[in-house]
Amino acid sequence: MTEATVGVETGPDGSLIIQPHGILGADDAVELRRALVDAVRHVRPLRLILDLHDVQGLDPINVGTLAAACHLGDDHKVAVFLDNSSAAVAGQLTAAGVPHHRLRGVSSPHPASSGLSHPAASASASGASPSAGAAAGVVARPCDEPGF
Numbered sequence: 001m002t003e004a005t006v007g008v009e010t011g012p013d014g015s016l017i018i019q020p021h022g023i024l025g026a027d028d029a030v031e032l033r034r035a036l037v038d039a040v041r042h043v044r045p046l047r048l049i050l051d052l053h054d055v056q057g058l059d060p061i062n063v064g065t066l067a068a069a070c071h072l073g074d075d076h077k078v079a080v081f082l083d084n085s086s087a088a089v090a091g092q093l094t095a096a097g098v099p100h101h102r103l104r105g106v107s108s109p110h111p112a113s114s115g116l117s118h119p120a121a122s123a124s125a126s127g128a129s130p131s132a133g134a135a136a137g138v139v140a141r142p143c144d145e146p147g148f
Contacts, residue, residue, distance in 0.1 A: 006035055016045035023057040032062055036069045040078050048073060053084035058092055067096040 007019040016039050024032060039048050050066065058066070066082060073080035081102055082093060087109035094100065 006032065008035070008039075010045075011047075011049070013047075014045060015047040015049050016043055017049045017051055019051040019054065021054040024055060024062040025059045026061050029059075029061040029065060033065050036065065037072065040069065040072045040076050040080075044076060044078060047079045047081065050080070050082045051084055052082055052086075052089055055085065055089060058089055063092045063096045066093060067098050070098055070102060 005021045007017075007021070009017050009019075011017050018035060018039065020028075020032065036048075036050075039045065048069070050069070070080050072078075081104055082090075082098065084105040084107070085093070085103065086107050090103050090106040093103060
């Protein structure tokens, strides 16, 4: 991968842990996709954990690849989790349809680094209903929904 590397290890519980590093751009998409497909279809661990703690950025192709890994894992009965991502990366993944239960250990954004907040948090802070995000055009679509 250009400017990025991928580490693969087996956890003590038999989980397969894939750890991409750096900024994952379009040049990295094929290698990441191959690693994920090989892990799910051939290794078939009980759990596949993508440890994103050292990922500084994802381009749209790689966001889609990670979202699609959820479906592929479901098809092959492999639980796929995306761990330790930044709030920005978690936001991209959620927007791509990755359900919240698959995102674990998301780091909180620094208040000074972003003026953006979660629509539901803004709505509850202002006293509005949580569905205010839907009225603003924000639509959540879970990764588990057919036809993704």
